[in-house]
Structure formats: structure tokens, C-alpha cells
Amino acid sequence: MTILTRAAYAEPGTALNFKTGTWRVQKPVHQHTPAPCHIACPAGEDAQAYIAQVQAGNLQAAWETLVSVNPLPAITGRVCPHFCESACNRKDLDEAIAIHAIERFLGDEAMNQNWAYPVSEPAADAPEIAIVGAGPAGLSAAYHLLRAGYRSVIFDENPEAGGTLRSALPPYRLPRSVLELEIQRLLDLPGIRFEPLTKLGRDISLDELKNNYPAVFIGVGAQKAQEWSIDGATPSDLHSGLDLIREWVSIGTLPTPKSVAVVGAGNTAVDLSRIMKRAGVEEVHLISHKPIPGPGIPASEAMPAIPREVHEALEEGVHIHEYRGIRRLILRGEKVTGVELVHMKKLKQPNGRLRRVAFSGTETILNVEQVIPAIGQVMEHNGLESILEAGLSHFDTDEWGHILNQSNAYKTCFSGGDARYGSGTVTEAVGDARRAAIAIAAMLEDKNLPATPKAEPLSFSQLNLNYYAQASRIAEPALPVAEREEESEITRSLDLVSINKEAKRCFSCGNCLACDNCWTLCPDSAVLKTRDVAFDGSQYVFDYDYCKGCGLCAEECPCGYISMQEDL
Missing domain, CATH: 3.50.50.60 (FAD/NAD(P)-binding domain)
Structure with missing residues (x-):
């Protein structure tokens, strides 16, 4: 029979006989939650997943994760509006992650290194x-x-x-x-x-x-360009924006009046405005119902063109008339000599819907020699x-x-x-x-389509910001305005050092960061760590026999990967 002194002691291993987890009313679980960048991407890219592999130094694995969804990352990294960055939780702390720059870098690296797409040759009799x-x-x-x-x-x-x-x-x-x-x-x-x-x-x-x-x-x-007129009136030299861009891309020349008004707010309108400046047009005006993207302007309300492209157009001398529409064309015969602009703004209608309306009394005259609609295609x-x-x-x-x-x-x-x-x-x-x-x-194959339940992304409020330091977004180098020519790419790729630095800014929203907080901070040593190295949470195991359900691990998880659930 073991005799205990007044100070007491325990034989080796006897503490394990008391399974304190039986006291628990709630338990921690690993719960993967989609990052907002993933939910926002129309292509379905999981930016958090490939950024985590960049952080670990596995560039080819990161590219393979990326191209499992999007086979054109070098292209989309340059021309996508970057819905992911508009949704990025990091923007609420300082600035969004430059996800497109990381995507672009991986696409370029794959071409430079000739990485093979992760696909197999189909069977000879495959349909x-x-x-x-x-x-x-x-x-x-x-x-x-x-x-x-x-x-x-x-x-x-x-x-x-x-x-x-x-x-x-x-x-x-x-x-x-x-x-x-x-x-x-x-x-x-x-x-x-x-x-x-x-x-x-x-x-x-x-x-x-x-x-x-x-x-x-x-x-x-x-x-095919959408039909355009102002109360049925069109100038004799009417050309669509898309047709003129195609002409410039394929031939390299465009008509060059002294002044031109481009109507539209998307990438086609912005591209054409910048091309007209390069072609030698002295005054290029862009007429937009929507405002220039910037602080305080909701993305849903701003010009749909890529914000970087809009601001580069301003740098290059394009005049953007925001909140403006054309009320009438001023013609001499069938030639345009100017346009009458009017202020436009959204107002709530009796049915409760918002509609953009013109404000009488705000008309102004803009003298131009040509009007080019760039309002979309069908x-x-x-x-x-x-x-x-x-x-x-x-x-x-x-x-x-x-x-x-x-x-x-x-x-x-x-x-x-x-x-x-x-x-x-x-x-x-x-x-x-x-x-x-x-x-x-x-x-x-006569199979059912996979279920697509609506997933809620991890919100900014679910992050523990005590574990993240503020860090400014790395800006991509761009050519000075004086050096911007027809063929030279304006925005340049980041180097590997900058990409690694930018990747480290990722919050890893809703996914394991492998920070060891749960393992080191558990007061009962009820979080076990395996010898395997992983970044999906699988290297941490909850020992529910001894977990009292205090919730400290969930509270101190930086990225919202651990949640507390009722344990009946």
C-alpha cells in the first residue's frame, strides 16, 4: 500500500489515471473556414492555400495548387480586376495582400522553369x-x-x-x-x-x-459592340471602342483628332483612352457615370475598370469626368463638335430601387472632335x-x-x-x-453534380490581431510616365524576395498557421504535436481525455481555425 506524506506525491504516470476531460461541457475542434479571397474569386482560386506553400518555399507546389483551378495565372495575374484583394481581410488592418502579384510571379516562374502542368494524357479511346x-x-x-x-x-x-x-x-x-x-x-x-x-x-x-x-x-x-446613340443621333464617324482597340493592336495606327470623348467606365474605355494618348491625341476625355476608384468609394459603385489602370490613365493625362453622362451631341452636319454633359447620380425611386438620374441645371459643354462609345459588347x-x-x-x-x-x-x-x-x-x-x-x-459519367453549399468566409472580427504586426503592402515597380510606350509592359513583376515578404503578410484566414499557440499555451498539455510537418492543422491533435474545454486554444488561435463546440 502506498503511503502519502502530508506534502503528498504521485508515482510516475498516476496523473494520467485522472481523465479530467470528463469535466468538459465544450470541446475545441479544427474547423476549416474559407478565406474571403477564396469565396470572392470567380475562378475558384484558393489564394490562402498557394500563399501558404509560397511561405514554406514550395513554389512549384504553390503553382500546381493554383493551376488546379486556373491554367492561365501569368495572364490573369496581369489583367484580372482582383476580386480577391477587394475581399481580403488584411485590408481592414493596413492593406490587402498583393495576391495578383503572387499569382503572376508563379505563372511567370512556371514558364521560366518549364514546370509541367499536373495532368495525365487521356486514354486513347477517351471521348x-x-x-x-x-x-x-x-x-x-x-x-x-x-x-x-x-x-x-x-x-x-x-x-x-x-x-x-x-x-x-x-x-x-x-x-x-x-x-x-x-x-x-x-x-x-x-x-x-x-x-x-x-x-x-x-x-x-x-x-x-x-x-x-x-x-x-x-x-x-x-x-459585337452594343448599339449606341443619344436620342437616336449618331455622328458619321462613329466607331466602337473595341473595334478601335483591335485596329490599334493589329495595325498599330488610329485616327488622331485633336480631342476625343470616350464614353464608358470599364477596362475597354480606359484602355482606349490610354491608347488614344499614345496615338497622339492631345485631349482625351473619359465620360463615366461612376466615380474614380479610391478611398471611401465602395467597389460596387466605382468604375469597374481595374483601379491601377484608372490611376495610370490619370497619370498619362486622360481627363476623367466622373458622375457625368452625355445629354446631347453637338453636331455640325454629321460631324461632332462637342457634347453636352450632365451630372448623374443614383437616387432611390418610389419602388425602393436605386436608379442613376440626370440633374437638370448641371449641364456643361465639352468641345471635342470625336465621340467613341465603349459601353460593352454582346x-x-x-x-x-x-x-x-x-x-x-x-x-x-x-x-x-x-x-x-x-x-x-x-x-x-x-x-x-x-x-x-x-x-x-x-x-x-x-x-x-x-x-x-x-x-x-x-x-x-451519369453522376450527380457535386453539392455547392453556400460557405461563409472567415470575417475580420474572428481573427486574433494580437499576433499580426502591421506591414505595408509591397508596391510593384512601374515605368515612369515618360518611358511608357506602346509595347513596354508598364507594371513589372516582383522578385522572389519581395514575393516571400508579401506572402508572409497573409493572415491564413480560417486555416492553420502552424504557429504552435495551441500546443504551447494549453494549460493541460491536451494538445499533442506529431512529428509530421504540415500546415493544415493535422500536426496538432486534441487529447480529449484531458482537455477541460477551457477554450484558451480557440481564443489564442490567430486565424480562426479552432472553434469551441458543445460537448454533450
């Missing part, structure tokens, strides 16, 4: 899917079908792939060397076949494709008449790209990108195509 359009949607669809084990053939009316990436994005935003190399790496993958100079409605018909292939993906984009109907209802400017689809058409004859047809209602950016096109590829594979 071949028809894809119409070799823009970002068509290329992404082919890639994701290949990942699912299917072959594809991409038809395009142009001699080269790329769609509007090639025809309508100026080289100072997207260098042709980057565009051509990243696209060619995709087209070189086994199982993807490219058929150029093949136009839908001329060389092939939709019915032929539908009859000869088990599924058809339509990613023809929006190539899809051409050539070859698609049998599936599109009269007057429809885009395909109406569900979230998986199924075309919502009353005829069952087109149930094997899918769409994405600018041709799909609601899309409009390269990133949205990539995401549309990925989901459509999943739906095509599910249809051909």
Missing part, C-alpha cells in the same frame, strides 16, 4: 468534346476536361488562339510573349487539339457539333440562331453552364465566359469553363 472559341473560356474548358480524362477539340475563326486576350488587350498590359507562351503550353498538352480558321455558322454548324460530339462547350465571347448570333431566342444578347445558363433553353435538343450544350449572361472578365470565363467541364464529365 472528345467540341469547344467553340479559343479564348480564356475555351482554353480553360479544354484544360479542365483533360484533368477529368477527356480529349477536346477547340474550333476558332482566328488563326491563333487567345480571343480578346490577343485581339483587344494592349501589350503594355499583357505582353505578347507572356500571352503566346502560356497559351502554347496549354495547346501542347496531350489530348487538346486546336482547329484555327474554323468559323461557326460558316465552316461548321452547331447541329453538326451536337451530332458528332457527346458534348459541346460554347465560349464564343462577346465580339454576342453575335451567327451559327447560334437555333439555340438563341430572338433578341437575346447572351446565353442564360445555370451555375454549371447548362444552357437554359426550352428545347431538349440542346441539353448537351454548355456555355461560359462573355457568352454567358453575367460574366465579363477573364477570371469569370476561367471559372465558368471549369464548372462546365465538371458538369460535362458528370453528364457523360
Whole structure:
């Protein structure tokens, strides 16, 4: 019989006989919560996941994580509006993570190092899917079908792939060397076949494709400018913004009046304004119903163009007239000599909705020699008449790209990108195509589509900011205004040192940071740490036999990865 002195003592191991976890009424659990950047990305990129691999020094693994969703990171890292950064929790502490710069760096590094896409060659008898359009949607669809084990053939009316990436994005935003190399790496993958100079409605018909292939993906984009007039009046020299950009990209010249007004607020309008300055137009005015992006301006209300591009346009001498619309054209014969501008602002209507209205008495005259609308594009109907209802400017689809058409004859047809209602950016096109590829594979394999429950991202208030120091965002180097030419890329890539520094600013929202707080701070040593090195929380194990449920681990978790749940 063991005799205890008044001071008491315990034999080795006897403390483990008292399982204090039986007192517990709540217990800690690891709970992965999506980061807001992940939820906000139309392509579905999990920026937190690949940034964590950058932090660990695994650059190729980071790129492979990225391209499991988006096969064009060098391109999207340059031209995407960066929805992820608008949602980034870090912006509420100091500045958002430069996610696009990290994405761009990984895309460039993959091309420089010739990293192979993580795909396998499909079986020789794998079904071949028809894809119409070799823009970002068509290329992404082919890639994701290949990942699912299917072959594809991409038809395009142009001699080269790329769609509007090639025809309508100026080289100072997207260098042709980057565009051509990243696209060619995709087209070189086994199982993807490219058929150029093949136009839908001329060389092939939709019915032929539908009859000869088990599924058809339509990613023809929006190539036709929306009609524009002011109370029915149009100048004799009316050109659309997109057509002029294409002319400049392909030929290198543009008409150069002394002054011009560009109507619009998106990237096309901003690109055209900057191109006109480069072409030699002395005065370039951009007329926008929406305000210039900046502090205090909600992203949903600001000009939809990429904010960096807007501010570079201002640096280059473009005059932006925000909150303005054109009330009438001032014509001499059929030639424009000026426009009457009016102040525009959103007001609540009797039905409760907000509508932008003109304020009488705020009219001003702007003397210009040309007006160019850049107000968006719609899809051409050539070859698609049998599936599109009269007057429809885009395909109406569900979230998986199924075309919502009353005829069952087109149930094997899918769409994405600018041709799909609601899309409009390269990133949205990539995401549309990925989901459509999943739906095509599910249809051909007679499987149910995966459930897509609405996930709530981790909020800023759920972070423990005591563990994060303020750190300014690293600015990407840019060419001085005097050195900005037609072909030179203006914004330059960050180097590896800067990328690593920027990656370390990530909060790791809703995901394990491997900080050891739970392990070191548990008063009962009820958090065990394995010998394995991991960054998903799996190296930490809760020993519920001895966890009293105090909640200290959850309270001190910097990134909201541990939550307390009722333990009955």
C-alpha cells in the first residue's frame, strides 16, 4: 500500500489515471473556414492555400495548387480586376495582400522553369468534346476536361488562339510573349487539339457539333459592340471602342483628332483612352457615370475598370469626368463638335430601387472632335440562331453552364465566359469553363453534380490581431510616365524576395498557421504535436481525455481555425 506524506506525491504516470476531460461541457475542434479571397474569386482560386506553400518555399507546389483551378495565372495575374484583394481581410488592418502579384510571379516562374502542368494524357479511346472559341473560356474548358480524362477539340475563326486576350488587350498590359507562351503550353498538352480558321455558322454548324460530339462547350465571347446613340443621333464617324482597340493592336495606327470623348467606365474605355494618348491625341476625355476608384468609394459603385489602370490613365493625362453622362451631341452636319454633359447620380425611386438620374441645371459643354462609345459588347448570333431566342444578347445558363433553353435538343450544350449572361472578365470565363467541364464529365459519367453549399468566409472580427504586426503592402515597380510606350509592359513583376515578404503578410484566414499557440499555451498539455510537418492543422491533435474545454486554444488561435463546440 502506498503511503502519502502530508506534502503528498504521485508515482510516475498516476496523473494520467485522472481523465479530467470528463469535466468538459465544450470541446475545441479544427474547423476549416474559407478565406474571403477564396469565396470572392470567380475562378475558384484558393489564394490562402498557394500563399501558404509560397511561405514554406514550395513554389512549384504553390503553382500546381493554383493551376488546379486556373491554367492561365501569368495572364490573369496581369489583367484580372482582383476580386480577391477587394475581399481580403488584411485590408481592414493596413492593406490587402498583393495576391495578383503572387499569382503572376508563379505563372511567370512556371514558364521560366518549364514546370509541367499536373495532368495525365487521356486514354486513347477517351471521348472528345467540341469547344467553340479559343479564348480564356475555351482554353480553360479544354484544360479542365483533360484533368477529368477527356480529349477536346477547340474550333476558332482566328488563326491563333487567345480571343480578346490577343485581339483587344494592349501589350503594355499583357505582353505578347507572356500571352503566346502560356497559351502554347496549354495547346501542347496531350489530348487538346486546336482547329484555327474554323468559323461557326460558316465552316461548321452547331447541329453538326451536337451530332458528332457527346458534348459541346460554347465560349464564343462577346465580339459585337452594343448599339449606341443619344436620342437616336449618331455622328458619321462613329466607331466602337473595341473595334478601335483591335485596329490599334493589329495595325498599330488610329485616327488622331485633336480631342476625343470616350464614353464608358470599364477596362475597354480606359484602355482606349490610354491608347488614344499614345496615338497622339492631345485631349482625351473619359465620360463615366461612376466615380474614380479610391478611398471611401465602395467597389460596387466605382468604375469597374481595374483601379491601377484608372490611376495610370490619370497619370498619362486622360481627363476623367466622373458622375457625368452625355445629354446631347453637338453636331455640325454629321460631324461632332462637342457634347453636352450632365451630372448623374443614383437616387432611390418610389419602388425602393436605386436608379442613376440626370440633374437638370448641371449641364456643361465639352468641345471635342470625336465621340467613341465603349459601353460593352454582346454576342453575335451567327451559327447560334437555333439555340438563341430572338433578341437575346447572351446565353442564360445555370451555375454549371447548362444552357437554359426550352428545347431538349440542346441539353448537351454548355456555355461560359462573355457568352454567358453575367460574366465579363477573364477570371469569370476561367471559372465558368471549369464548372462546365465538371458538369460535362458528370453528364457523360451519369453522376450527380457535386453539392455547392453556400460557405461563409472567415470575417475580420474572428481573427486574433494580437499576433499580426502591421506591414505595408509591397508596391510593384512601374515605368515612369515618360518611358511608357506602346509595347513596354508598364507594371513589372516582383522578385522572389519581395514575393516571400508579401506572402508572409497573409493572415491564413480560417486555416492553420502552424504557429504552435495551441500546443504551447494549453494549460493541460491536451494538445499533442506529431512529428509530421504540415500546415493544415493535422500536426496538432486534441487529447480529449484531458482537455477541460477551457477554450484558451480557440481564443489564442490567430486565424480562426479552432472553434469551441458543445460537448454533450
